[in-house]
Amino acid sequence: MFPHLSSGGATSGTPPTPAAGTRLDPWLGAYAERAHAMRASEIRALFAVANRPEVVSLAGGMPNLAGLPMDVLGEIAQRVIAMQGATALQYGSGQGDETLREQILEVMRLEGIHAHADDVVVTTGSQQALDLVTRIFVNPGDVIVAEAPSYVGALGVFRAYQADIVHVPMDTDGLIPAALESTLVALASEGRRVKLLYTVPNFHNPAGVTLSAARRPQILEIARRYGVLVLEDNPYGLLGFDSNPIDALRSIDDEGVIYLGSFSKTFAPGYRVGWAVAPHAVREKLVLASESAILCPSNASQLAISAYLSTCDWYGQIKSFREMYRERRDAMLGALAEHMPDCSWTVPDGGFYTWVKLPDGLDAKDMLPRAVTARVAYVPGTAFYADGQGRDHMRLSFCYPTPERIREGVRRLAGVVTGESELVDLFGTSGSDRRDGVQTPGPDLA
Amino acid sequence: MNPSSAATSPRVVILAGGLSHERDVSLRSGRRVAEALRTVGLEVSVHDVDVDLIPALSQARPDLVWPLLHGASGEDGSIRDVLDLLGLRALGTGPRQSRIAWSKPIAKTVVQRAGLATPEFVTLPQSLFRELGASRVLDAIVGRLGLPLVVKPSRGGSALGVSYVTSAADLPRAMVACFAYGDTALIERAVTGTELAVSVIDTGEGPYALPAVEIVTDGPYDFDARYNAGRTEYFTPARLTSEVAEQVSEMAIAAHRALGLAHLSRTDLIVDGSGTAQFLEVNVAPGMTETSLFPQAAEAAGRHLGELYRELVMGALAP
Numbered sequence: 001m002f003p004h005l006s007s008g009g010a011t012s013g014t015p016p017t018p019a020a021g022t023r024l025d026p027w028l029g030a031y032a033e034r035a036h037a038m039r040a041s042e043i044r045a046l047f048a049v050a051n052r053p054e055v056v057s058l059a060g061g062m063p064n065l066a067g068l069p070m071d072v073l074g075e076i077a078q079r080v081i082a083m084q085g086a087t088a089l090q091y092g093s094g095q096g097d098e099t100l101r102e103q104i105l106e107v108m109r110l111e112g113i114h115a116h117a118d119d120v121v122v123t124t125g126s127q128q129a130l131d132l133v134t135r136i137f138v139n140p141g142d143v144i145v146a147e148a149p150s151y152v153g154a155l156g157v158f159r160a161y162q163a164d165i166v167h168v169p170m171d172t173d174g175l176i177p178a179a180l181e182s183t184l185v186a187l188a189s190e191g192r193r194v195k196l197l198y199t200v201p202n203f204h205n206p207a208g209v210t211l212s213a214a215r216r217p218q219i220l221e222i223a224r225r226y227g228v229l230v231l232e233d234n235p236y237g238l239l240g241f242d243s244n245p246i247d248a249l250r251s252i253d254d255e256g257v258i259y260l261g262s263f264s265k266t267f268a269p270g271y272r273v274g275w276a277v278a279p280h281a282v283r284e285k286l287v288l289a290s291e292s293a294i295l296c297p298s299n300a301s302q303l304a305i306s307a308y309l310s311t312c313d314w315y316g317q318i319k320s321f322r323e324m325y326r327e328r329r330d331a332m333l334g335a336l337a338e339h340m341p342d343c344s345w346t347v348p349d350g351g352f353y354t355w356v357k358l359p360d361g362l363d364a365k366d367m368l369p370r371a372v373t374a375r376v377a378y379v380p381g382t383a384f385y386a387d388g389q390g391r392d393h394m395r396l397s398f399c400y401p402t403p404e405r406i407r408e409g410v411r412r413l414a415g416v417v418t419g420e421s422e423l424v425d426l427f428g429t430s431g432s433d434r435r436d437g438v439q440t441p442g443p444d445l446a
Numbered sequence: 447m448n449p450s451s452a453a454t455s456p457r458v459v460i461l462a463g464g465l466s467h468e469r470d471v472s473l474r475s476g477r478r479v480a481e482a483l484r485t486v487g488l489e490v491s492v493h494d495v496d497v498d499l500i501p502a503l504s505q506a507r508p509d510l511v512w513p514l515l516h517g518a519s520g521e522d523g524s525i526r527d528v529l530d531l532l533g534l535r536a537l538g539t540g541p542r543q544s545r546i547a548w549s550k551p552i553a554k555t556v557v558q559r560a561g562l563a564t565p566e567f568v569t570l571p572q573s574l575f576r577e578l579g580a581s582r583v584l585d586a587i588v589g590r591l592g593l594p595l596v597v598k599p600s601r602g603g604s605a606l607g608v609s610y611v612t613s614a615a616d617l618p619r620a621m622v623a624c625f626a627y628g629d630t631a632l633i634e635r636a637v638t639g640t641e642l643a644v645s646v647i648d649t650g651e652g653p654y655a656l657p658a659v660e661i662v663t664d665g666p667y668d669f670d671a672r673y674n675a676g677r678t679e680y681f682t683p684a685r686l687t688s689e690v691a692e693q694v695s696e697m698a699i700a701a702h703r704a705l706g707l708a709h710l711s712r713t714d715l716i717v718d719g720s721g722t723a724q725f726l727e728v729n730v731a732p733g734m735t736e737t738s739l740f741p742q743a744a745e746a747a748g749r750h751l752g753e754l755y756r757e758l759v760m761g762a763l764a765p
Contacts, residue, residue, distance in 0.1 A: 048470035
């Protein structure tokens with residue numbers, strides 16, 4: 001892997017003191033292959049600036065917790081420790097607290113899911129559920145079909161398990177059934193084993209689009225026909241701006257779908273509580289896999305969430321989150337229309353993100369340092385592909401900054417795009433086919 | 447400052463972070479140096495460069511401020527100017543000299559005048575390409591300097607925005623990548639040979655060089671190769687004949703002197719095929735992270751990092 005070593009060596013004669021080289025990591029030869037892609041990147045370093053208050057970060061995917069009743073939550077946390085401390089601070093069930101699993105059923109009923117508490121596995125955020133599902137299904141070289149673009153945190157997991165990720169295009173109605181089918185046909189003809197179809201059907205991260213109701217049964221039918229298990233990742237489903245929650249894929253098919261849910265976007269990511277709902281046999285393996293990974297999810301977190309669900313108007317809270325995010329979405333789309341007419345973008349009906357196409361020839365990754373200099377940050381599109389696509393796109397988040405800051409951020413970004421466009425015109429460059437692989441941002445950006 | 451307390455256990459504030467593109471690297475450098483100084487009993491705190499800094503420094507009145515800021519205001523002398531305004535003593539090169547060293551083309555010109563070799567180069571602002579037509583200017587550059595070329599922002603570190611260009615067709619893209627970091631590009635003839643970094647220390651007795659670190663990578667010594675252990679192999683001391691080792695030490699000391707640098711610096715250079723050392727650039731706030739070159743050189747010289755950093759602190763506090 002590192003040919004050379006003698007290149008550029010001694011200048012002339014014999015070295016007076018033979019020096020041993022070092023690569024600064026004595027365990028370099030010991031890492032598993034899957035660790036090789038885990039690297040610090042220039043992009044990640046640039047994001048260090050994004051956390052400064054001077055910078056308008058349209059990069060982060062952090063939910064806005066401003067509306068949460070912190071005093072009430074403080075009392076709940078206090079009560080959990082004072083009244084249930086012996087349980088809260090102890091190990092618990094590997095599958096998760098039974099009361100919470102019952103309550104999760106209630107949450108999922110809003111999206112048409114009828115399940116049994118035995119089908120639910122509580123995890124450390126739905127990110128851990130992604131890891132567990134991949135762990136029990138995917139061998140190195142197995143194919144995972146995912147939307148183009150796709151959630152960066154999932155790509156990181158799939159990459160870690162050495163899956164081969166194949167992207168399928170979307171349009172404004174989400175994943176395109178015909179494109180899915182032709183991809184599966186092509187993979188089958190190559191003799192490739194497709195293990196999972198990974199999809200974020202609602203208010204997609206990063207694309208902002210939602211899989212239409214008409215396409216949902218079509219996607220499931222295609223997956224069933226090709227024997228592909230669907231991994232439905234739905235952290236944003238309850239955060240739609242204009243309508244009641246959309247029925248989940250899992251509500252149509254309880255045998256061919258593993259459903260992932262989360263309290264991170266609808267309540268508080270700091271508790272790190274998510275869940276998976278899986279067909280019975282799969283669920284058994286998920287529990288065993290989870291126990292080997294973490295023994296059990298945090299009891300303290302589960303009991304606090306359980307108390308919140310049973311004593312607070314949690315759905316009312318979600319409704320107020322929707323209003324807040326809708327206002328921010330409107331601010332962003334309004335600012336984009338005003339300041340960035342040369343770009344195009346998706347119009348999300350919920351969630352946190354819009355997906356912006358830059359003018360031809362611009363490269364969002366190359367442009368990022370200029371944006372940081374202008375005190376605005378975004379995530380370059382390449383982060384959301386496993387194959388180097390996406391250079392001409394960027395993800396903008398509207399979840400965290402205030403509407404005023406969002407407008408200011410877009411105004412700054414417009415100047416950045418103009419400057420970069422002039423430069424690209426000047427040098428006659430356009431997007432290249434460079435491939436960078438997955439460059440996972442930190443957790444606050446995913 | 448309070449000289450009597452400085453004589454016993456000086457209180458040091460390290461500045462790290464800032465708003466530059468190298469914020470992350472600076473934060474890591476700051477933490478490492480703070481840890482090392484604490485192991486030798488110094489009272490050290492680390493502060494970001496933000497709106498709280500001036501009140502914090504005014505209140506704490508540390509004996510010494512050590513700016514470990516990489517890029518922008520940290521290395522261009524501006525922060526040093528502010529420290530002067532506050533009447534605080536600082537470790538490292540003063541503002542005027544920092545400004546000169548921070549600009550790669552100016553630093554190259556200064557060391558060239560001092561008789562040091564440096565690869566032939568041209569420095570051009572983005573506006574000039576627009577006025578004269580980018581392709582005509584690029585043709586002239588390739589016509590004069592040939593290929594391969596190195597394109598880098600005229601200011602900045604950590605190899606951010608730096609491209610190694612082997613074909614004229616790749617040059618426009620390299621220019622775009624460079625101008626994303628700043629308005630002026632330095633384009634220099636690429637020299638192949640042994641890549642070296644020589645750290646220089648002056649704690650009051652005159653500058654001396656630490657052993658040269660030789661850098662061998664499987665490609666350009668870019669951000670990835672710098673901050674991920676594995677892609678780069680370092681040889682310290684470098685595999686050089688004693689004559690060449692002497693030559694590169696002298697070059698780093700000569701650059702340190704010619705540029706009027708203080709306390710510490712790191713000169714990056716390359717020994718070409720004919721055995722001549724060529725000056726590339728100098729850093730007045732060299733990186734101090736886990737993978738950085740200055741600490742590697744110090745350790746290869748048998749120096750305990752905490753002791754060495756304390757010596758630097760005491761040197762900077764000496765009247």
